[in-house]
Amino acid sequence: MTESRAGFLKPGAGPDRAVATAVLLLGLLCLWQATIIPATPLYAQVGPKFVPYLVGAMVSAIGIGLVLAALRGGWSAQMEEVRDAPPTNWRALGLVGAGLVANLALIDWLGFVFAATVQFVLVAAGFGSRRPGRDLLIGLVVTLGAFLAFDKLLGVNIGGGILEGIL
Amino acid sequence: MDVWSGLALGFGNALSFTNLGWALLGCFLGTAIGVLPGIGPALTIALLLPITFKVSATGAFILFCGVFYGAMYGGSTTSILLNTPGESGSIITALEGSKMAKNGRAGPALFTAAIGSFVAGTIGTLGISFLGPIVVDLALNLGPAEYFSLMVLCFVTVSAVLGGSALRGLASLGLGLMLGLIGIDLQTGQPRLTFGVNELLDGTDVVLVAVALFAVGEALYLAWRASDEKQQVLAIGRLTMTKEDWKRSIGPWFRGAALGFPFGVMPAGGTEMPTMLSYYFERKLVRPEHRKEFGTTGAIEGVAGPEAANNAAAAGILVPMLTLGLPTSATAAIMLSAFQSYGIQPGPMLFTTQAELVWTLIASLYVANIMLVVLNLPLVGLWARILKIPQPQLYAGILVFATIGTYGISNSVVDLAILYTLGIIAMFMRRFDFPTAPVVIGMILGPMAEQAMRQALTISQGDWSAFVTRPVSVCILLLALVALVGPRVWGLVARRRAA
Numbered sequence: 001m002t003e004s005r006a007g008f009l010k011p012g013a014g015p016d017r018a019v020a021t022a023v024l025l026l027g028l029l030c031l032w033q034a035t036i037i038p039a040t041p042l043y044a045q046v047g048p049k050f051v052p053y054l055v056g057a058m059v060s061a062i063g064i065g066l067v068l069a070a071l072r073g074g075w076s077a078q079m080e081e082v083r084d085a086p087p088t089n090w091r092a093l094g095l096v097g098a099g100l101v102a103n104l105a106l107i108d109w110l111g112f113v114f115a116a117t118v119q120f121v122l123v124a125a126g127f128g129s130r131r132p133g134r135d136l137l138i139g140l141v142v143t144l145g146a147f148l149a150f151d152k153l154l155g156v157n158i159g160g161g162i163l164e165g166i167l
Numbered sequence: 168m169d170v171w172s173g174l175a176l177g178f179g180n181a182l183s184f185t186n187l188g189w190a191l192l193g194c195f196l197g198t199a200i201g202v203l204p205g206i207g208p209a210l211t212i213a214l215l216l217p218i219t220f221k222v223s224a225t226g227a228f229i230l231f232c233g234v235f236y237g238a239m240y241g242g243s244t245t246s247i248l249l250n251t252p253g254e255s256g257s258i259i260t261a262l263e264g265s266k267m268a269k270n271g272r273a274g275p276a277l278f279t280a281a282i283g284s285f286v287a288g289t290i291g292t293l294g295i296s297f298l299g300p301i302v303v304d305l306a307l308n309l310g311p312a313e314y315f316s317l318m319v320l321c322f323v324t325v326s327a328v329l330g331g332s333a334l335r336g337l338a339s340l341g342l343g344l345m346l347g348l349i350g351i352d353l354q355t356g357q358p359r360l361t362f363g364v365n366e367l368l369d370g371t372d373v374v375l376v377a378v379a380l381f382a383v384g385e386a387l388y389l390a391w392r393a394s395d396e397k398q399q400v401l402a403i404g405r406l407t408m409t410k411e412d413w414k415r416s417i418g419p420w421f422r423g424a425a426l427g428f429p430f431g432v433m434p435a436g437g438t439e440m441p442t443m444l445s446y447y448f449e450r451k452l453v454r455p456e457h458r459k460e461f462g463t464t465g466a467i468e469g470v471a472g473p474e475a476a477n478n479a480a481a482a483g484i485l486v487p488m489l490t491l492g493l494p495t496s497a498t499a500a501i502m503l504s505a506f507q508s509y510g511i512q513p514g515p516m517l518f519t520t521q522a523e524l525v526w527t528l529i530a531s532l533y534v535a536n537i538m539l540v541v542l543n544l545p546l547v548g549l550w551a552r553i554l555k556i557p558q559p560q561l562y563a564g565i566l567v568f569a570t571i572g573t574y575g576i577s578n579s580v581v582d583l584a585i586l587y588t589l590g591i592i593a594m595f596m597r598r599f600d601f602p603t604a605p606v607v608i609g610m611i612l613g614p615m616a617e618q619a620m621r622q623a624l625t626i627s628q629g630d631w632s633a634f635v636t637r638p639v640s641v642c643i644l645l646l647a648l649v650a651l652v653g654p655r656v657w658g659l660v661a662r663r664r665a666a
Contacts, residue, residue, distance in 0.1 A: 023338050026341070037358070048354070052360060097387075100590075104583050126393070127563070
């Protein structure tokens with residue numbers, strides 16, 4: 001991007017432009033998916049494609065509107081919550097993200113209780129807890145309690161696993 | 168069935184041992200999650216949806232409504248003692264309430280909030296009982312065309328009128344409508360927006376979307392901005408009100424309730440606007456000798472009025488939900504999907520085909536209000552202790568329930584992956600000020616609107632003018648148009664006049 005153009009844009013509008021473009025892409029995605037809906041063999045006054053086209057067009061139009069708003073300086077940089085926010089906490093975000101990924105990777109293999117306990121310890125560490133041993137115990141109690149409440153009381157099938165098989 | 172025999176039938180059922188138990192459980196749970204920052208009634212009811220497979224519809228809805236009302240009561244405790252509003256309706260309560268608490272008057276603030284919630288909740292429930300059947304009578308004359316127009320109005324008001332910007336609100340709504348489109352088209356059996364993923368053929372689950380928006384997205388956003396700052400829970404002190412406090416609270420309670428209920432009933436929904444208006448009214452109406460307490464030591468009128476408005480609006484939201492099947496808040500949208508999972512068609516027929524359910528539900532709202540005052544005043548110490556759960560364990564725990572709620576749907580890792588993807592989107596939505604409620608409302612109401620539109624066009628044999636030649640339909644559509652462009656035109660006119 002050239003100097004003059006960067007000067008024309010207000011600072012902090014970059015992220016807004018990215019988000020506005022994402023909304024536009026979402027609308028185009030919907031339009032594309034609408035085109036590949038198979039033609040219906042049944043007679044219908046309004047076919048299955050109409051509303052997807054309508055929604056896709058609406059979201060695309062909104063996306064264009066947001067791109068224009070972002071080019072005029074964006075909206076989020078002036079927001080109090082964004083302006084006064086502390087800087088990105090990569091450690092917290094990384095640990096919470098790691099917790100979610102660990103859960104995703106382990107849940108089919110170890111079962112809900114152990115996978116969610118690993119997630120509990122990582123997420124708690126992400127939010128500033130410095131006692132992983134204690135979190136492990138709390139995590140086990142919470143996940144076991146949640147498992148028993150949902151599996152036995154609500155009758156939700158939480159799937160198999162090492163501990164779940166025994167209980 | 169008239170109101171009195173309806174209420175008699177309802178109370179007969181609601182006062183049974185089991186239903187009282189459901190109400191108590193709901194109120195207890197609702198207060199707890201209302202107190203806890205980061206969990207709201209929408210998330211809780213979404214997680215409790217599996218109960219619909221095990222429990223009768225009456226029991227489940229009594230539980231849900233207990234959670235819904237309880238969260239309103241609990242939210243005020245958090246905003247007063249922590250200065251962090253538990254949910255959007257208590258932002259205003261936090262203004263004056265936390266100032267009172269800092270000046271050692273947390274007790275009276277909590278007391279007036281609880282009694283005000285009771286007064287407003289009862290007035291609101293009376294409103295549901297007497298207004299509901301009237302709305303139903305009117306609604307029975309509406310055809311699919313009018314319904315479609317009503318839904319369009321609902322879409323516009325929840326996304327474009329409330330919140331920071333119409334564009335961003337409509338973008339959220341669009342995301343919700345897209346999520347609602349995913350899956351097999353019911354009328355023709357064609358797969359739509361599935362991207363070739365088989366798991367998506369059944370459509371997206373409302374639990375998954377609610378959990379992604381309200382739990383995962385929220386946790387990720389807080390982690391993004393996490394700092395080691397510790398929040399302080401203020402002391403409660405003596406939980407009483409002086410005669411003076413009572414005198415100053417009674418007016419705001421009734422004014423707040425009178426303001427809140429109509430706002431809840433209108434498809435504009437939302438509790439932010441009435442609470443804010445109530446705050447401004449009370450500030451104007453307060454006796455001069457107390458005016459300086461506003462914004463300094465905390466004025467009790469500024470807690471009593473908005474808190475009453477909040478509860479009355481929450482009750483009002485149940486009117487369009489029960490009579491028209493129109494949800495105007497995320498919580499109402501999720502309750503509506505519970506009706507669907509029982510195979511009950513929400514709408515004006517509900518009052519006749521499910522009279523027993525509806526009136527039992529209404530009666531149990533009266534019961535819940537009484538329970539909540541009793542639960543909240545003597546037990547306030549317990550709720551204050553819940554506030555002391557440290558943030559790391561609280562959010563780690565919320566994510567455990569997020570996992571179980573999602574993985575429990577079909578034991579599929581694909582669902583978890585979709586959950587986390589939507590959670591990341593929700594995190595960015597929060598950062599860039601896109602509202603989340605329109606997503607849930609669009610997702611639930613979108614398919615219903617499409618169905619109504621197709622029915623209307625089938626009746627009119629494909630003639631699109633049906634929407635604008637039927638007088639009621641065209642009026643509603645014009646109203647939606649005014650709601651959409653009115654504020655902008657008004658802004659232009661005002662700017663031109665100023666220039």
